[in-house]
Amino acid sequence: MLQLFAHPFSSYCQKVLIALYENDTAFEFRMLGPDAPDAFGQLKSHWPIGKFPMLLDDGRPVSEASIIIEHLALHHPGPARLIPEDPKAALEVRFWDRVFDNYIATPQQKLVSDALRPEGSRDPYGVERAGAMLDTAYVHLDRHMQGREWVAGTSFSLADCAAAPQLFYADWTHPLGDRFPAVTAYRRRLNARPSFARCIEEARPYRPLFPLGAPDRD
Incomplete structure (x- = not known):
């Protein structure tokens, strides 16, 4: 097991x-x-x-x-192939996986970790830079997601596994608002995906742990 x-x-x-x-x-x-x-x-x-x-x-x-x-x-392969067999398609999937981890998750976590610091040791400059990185990533992703269902190729992949939780929390931390409609629509599709919807429900009891205050949505 x-x-x-x-x-x-x-x-x-x-x-x-x-x-x-x-x-x-x-x-x-x-x-x-x-x-x-x-x-x-x-x-x-x-x-x-x-x-x-x-x-x-x-x-x-x-x-x-x-x-x-x-x-x-x-x-332990299953029916859902999250990494394509075609090397070129797999490379695109791996690229977007890194985008979400490095340019969505990392700055989002900077904002969260700063909120956990004592008042006198906050990093306003670092927070400003993290917010700017998220805005840059949102702009790029919004352009990319025009007319797309999933972020890499035509099927749900490793890259979407990365996108779902990172966009979920990033929107709590540095809200998308109405500025990035394609990203907002993509996030909505990810939230509705049964595999991630299950994660959302399993994590719901722990929302009081979110240091910035979990919004009353999702």
């Missing part, structure tokens, strides 16, 4: 959960949190960095969300 060490409110954990749910892959969820010190200790014994999610496959640890999904595609 596969074991996933994760937390339901984490965007990167949701990214992997989407891939697992898309293919109805059987796994054991190892909840990480203050009430489960043993699970975190086991994670650290395999991956001293302590970051999650981490997949344990027959005793072999696999870390980093994109790599976990690649591992699942190789060793």
